[in-house]
Amino acid sequence: MRIFVVGLGAAGRRHLANARALGHDAEGGRLGDAEQFGPDAIVVASPTGVHLDALRWAADRGVHAFVEKPIAASSAGVGEALAVAEQAGITVAVGYNLRFHPALEAIADAVRGGRIGRLLSVRAEVGQYLPDWHPGEDYRTSYAAQASLGGGALLTLSHELDSVRWIAGEVDAVQGCAVHVSSLELDVDDVAELVCRHAGGAVSSIHLDFLDRSYNRRSRWVGEEGTIAWEWGGPARLLPADETLSAATPDALEGTYLAALQDFVEAAAIEVCEAVAAALPEV
Template sequence: MTAVQGGSSPCLSPVRRAPDSLLIIGAGSAGHRHLLNAKALGVADLRVFRTGAGASRARLPEAVSVETDLAHALSRGAKAAVIANPTSLHVESALQAARAGCHLLIEKPLSHALDGIPDLLLEIRRRRLVAQVGYQFRFHPGLQHVRHWLQNDAIGVIVSAHARWGEYLPDWQPWRDYKSSYAARAELGGGVLLTLSHPIDYLRWLLGEIVRVSAVTARRSGLELDVEDAAIVQLEFESGAAGVVSLDYVQRPAEHHLTIVGRKGVIRWDNSDGVARLDAFDASQRNSDAAAPPRAFDRNRLFTSELSHFFSCIAGKTELQGEGCSIEDGEQALRICLAAKRAAEEGRRISV
């Protein structure tokens, strides 16, 4: 087996292409992470809009302006905005920011419903804004290597794919009541299908369009939630390949992995160590390969890579296509999740 491993990951340092000013809309755990990363990447003028309704326990860095009125915050002329408030508020907030001329990084999922997305897309296109959805697993070096193998036909025609992600919801933010989090509340756009929708996005990114879905959802966690806490989604790809995504808020220890089967081999990726593994067969010969992340790689690197890419797109140095998730891609991931919910309710396959 040939192991492919990057060198030591460099320390986070300012980037020349960082915008002068950035507004973070929402100061929960995701917003706070983006705030610290933007500061480390060299954004000089950082502002946060917060209502105080969330349960963030983190103090904001010094010299960060705090706003409690979104219209006033946007009137100060931020170059870009990160939308990191609850899912149900994403589109409304993004539309306000777009009308103020802000480039947009919108946390995943794009929304909990399709309402307002056509207006948002129209505003983005009319103003020629950079707009990206925060499906940061596209920036995982292991999954990027999986994509490279697939693009080079390493395992031939794809037959099937299976993504599995289970993680115990109360462990996500142990300092707070899990029932108050957006992930646990229907009115905030929660539920396991939307909250853990990364595999839906990265399977499209890796394998192409998904055209039909069927699904089963359940509330079996005993966590007293008003949203689905387990889901099994069957995917039919335009290519003819079949896929399964299995999600839950229950499993301990957490597990997140991917298997892709082709006519000439199999690709596996496991989030626990980040390693992508390839076993390919040519006639009677087996060829194996593995790709590990850099030694200093950690989860935050996904977010810093995503934010750096967003800044680079704003500066005109990088195209959004490829790694970044566009608004259109985010909308399609949402359509698939909503189709899965409907398929589970109606007990039938749904075309996307």
């Protein structure tokens, strides 16, 4: 498959290397360079604020699209772009690679398998001090720090929103706030706190921040018959039995990026095969 990576920042360079590692003919650059390359698929790794432009470009040309999370800076125009993509028969995926993390996969299997009974509540949180993200770079110039580029804790740290919805189910109602509370020089929110009510009845609380001086990512899943606790890099444990559902995985992150891209490529290949089959004359 010919894959063009739009945007060659840190995320884009990783996607380009992974696409090549998976054996694909891959190049990268600006969206304007993609036409000449003639891709079967694009990976959108540009700032969040321009994700939708790239998705529209792909949908209009019948090119599969893997869009880094989140899919866009707001919901405006997303539905229309996805409708065009569906009409074109292309695969669109969003890069929530933590769905492929062994611990979260184990948690999802345990919750769906009834290991803790009916899910009642979830607490998920992530925090990391924004100036520490890319040592040697001025955090104020990063997309995460700028509203015009689709930054802010709520959008940039949205993995937890996705994983909770993925495991706990659709959200029926949500309340919360996303605000700037620190002395960091940003024009976006640096902390967000959400409370969600899920269709199955569970309640979740989700915390996201650019402020924690020590990297923090953890979640706790409380059911009628047990609890699952997980902290980044450590095991996922079923309590009170203290059963290990997933062993400690301190080096699992890189593999999730590769797995997410591979999953997208396989889905896109199915779409291509079905399109080719549909175009074949009946014998």
